[in-house]
Amino acid sequence: MDESSDLRMKRIPLNHGAGNMPALGFGTLIPDAAVTITATRDALEAGFRHFDCAERYGNEREVGRALQAGAAAARIARGDIFVTTKLWNSNHRPERVEPAFEASLDRLGLKYLDLYLVHTPFAFLPGDEQDPRDQNGNVIYDHDVTLLDTWKAMESLVDHGKCRAIGLSDVGLNELKPLYESARIKPSVVQVESHPYLPETELLEYCKENGVVLLAFAPLGHGMKPGLLEDPVILSIAARVGKTPAQVLLAWAVQRGTAVLTTPKSAARARENFDISPLPGDALDEINRIQTRQRLNPVVTTGIPGFIPKGG
Numbered sequence: 405m406d407e408s409s410d411l412r413m414k415r416i417p418l419n420h421g422a423g424n425m426p427a428l429g430f431g432t433l434i435p436d437a438a439v440t441i442t443a444t445r446d447a448l449e450a451g452f453r454h455f456d457c458a459e460r461y462g463n464e465r466e467v468g469r470a471l472q473a474g475a476a477a478a479r480i481a482r483g484d485i486f487v488t489t490k491l492w493n494s495n496h497r498p499e500r501v502e503p504a505f506e507a508s509l510d511r512l513g514l515k516y517l518d519l520y521l522v523h524t525p526f527a528f529l530p531g532d533e534q535d536p537r538d539q540n541g542n543v544i545y546d547h548d549v550t551l552l553d554t555w556k557a558m559e560s561l562v563d564h565g566k567c568r569a570i571g572l573s574d575v576g577l578n579e580l581k582p583l584y585e586s587a588r589i590k591p592s593v594v595q596v597e598s599h600p601y602l603p604e605t606e607l608l609e610y611c612k613e614n615g616v617v618l619l620a621f622a623p624l625g626h627g628m629k630p631g632l633l634e635d636p637v638i639l640s641i642a643a644r645v646g647k648t649p650a651q652v653l654l655a656w657a658v659q660r661g662t663a664v665l666t667t668p669k670s671a672a673r674a675r676e677n678f679d680i681s682p683l684p685g686d687a688l689d690e691i692n693r694i695q696t697r698q699r700l701n702p703v704v705t706t707g708i709p710g711f712i713p714k715g716g
């Protein structure tokens with residue numbers, strides 16, 4: 405196996421003997437049902453084996469169908485695919501966790517999950533309304549449940565063998581540290597926005613010290629322009645190493661020890677985003693020296709997703 409295929413196939417061990425996670429993952433935050441199916445199939449065909457889903461994305465059924473059809477056609481075993489989904493904010497009450505988990509599993513058509521994440525640390529009004537609002541249009545939060553209460557229900561899912569690993573999303577060190585210290589089963593993964601404009605260095609160091617995998621979303625800056633894909637440092641490295649800006653950004657993420665999620669929506673882009681190879685040390689240093697700082701997704705401060713269309 406040459407160096408470039410090593411980076412594409414890199415797997416990161418998870419704590420608690422929960423196996424390992426392919427570093428390069430495909431995210432399924434895709435509003436359109438038909439595009440969800442084609443993009444998921446294209447990603448599987450391009451070589452992606454890690455799929456990130458969520459109850460909130462409203463398309464677990466389509467992702468499940470695409471994965472089953474794609475895996476059957478290419479004779480890919482369930483054990484060779486890593487599937488994650490996420491508990492939504494309106495299901496934080498402990499008694500709602502297992503039913504929400506089972507409903508996701510059913511929509512995905514799976515018997516177990518590799519990873520289940522608490523989507524955000526914010527609890528919303530419990531119920532089937534995913535976006536509960538008061539008369540003034542403000543989100544109704546649930547102040548009668550703590551993140552630790554929810555976490556204990558997540559731990560039970562691991563105890564019952566339906567889920568190999570559990571983790572958090574959209575947290576900072578202020579939420580992660582106390583939860584990590586109190587948890588009986590430690591979080592295996594923390595999924596947060598991260599890219600050269602938001603390197604989350606302190607969080608990454610804490611994760612590495614404690615055996616938690618940092619899983620970066622928005623590695624291409626959500627594809628926004630102007631933005632990371634047009635950053636002069638990224639463009640000049642891409643020209644120098646003969647790779648595209650997207651491939652440079654994804655390689656940087658994997659080489660710095662994070663796992664990463666990307667959402668290409670065409671077969672050509674799926675192949676492009678999977679075809680990453682190691683950058684030389686001086687290129688990594690140049691990217692690490694970028695001074696621009698920008699958070700794109702406000703979900704971490706409110707629990708309200710920044711990139712899900714209303715009604716999605």
Ligand SMILES: NC(=O)c1ccc[n+]([C@@H]2O[C@H](COP(=O)([O-])OP(=O)(O)OC[C@H]3O[C@@H](n4cnc5c(N)ncnc54)[C@H](OP(=O)(O)O)[C@@H]3O)[C@@H](O)[C@H]2O)c1
Nearest residue numbers: 431432433456621622623624625626627650665666667669
């Ligand atoms: N935990 C959370 O709160 C949270 C929040 C956001 C996302 N996520 C997860 O992270 C995943 C990744 O989403 P993301 O938006 O962060 O992904 P991303 O890969 O950073 O951005 C996707 C955007 O980049 C464009 N793109 C993809 N490949 C490209 C390429 N090779 N060249 C140029 N443009 C390219 C896409 O354009 P086209 O549409 O034209 O292909 C799309 O607009 C999501 O699907 C979801 O699973 C989690």
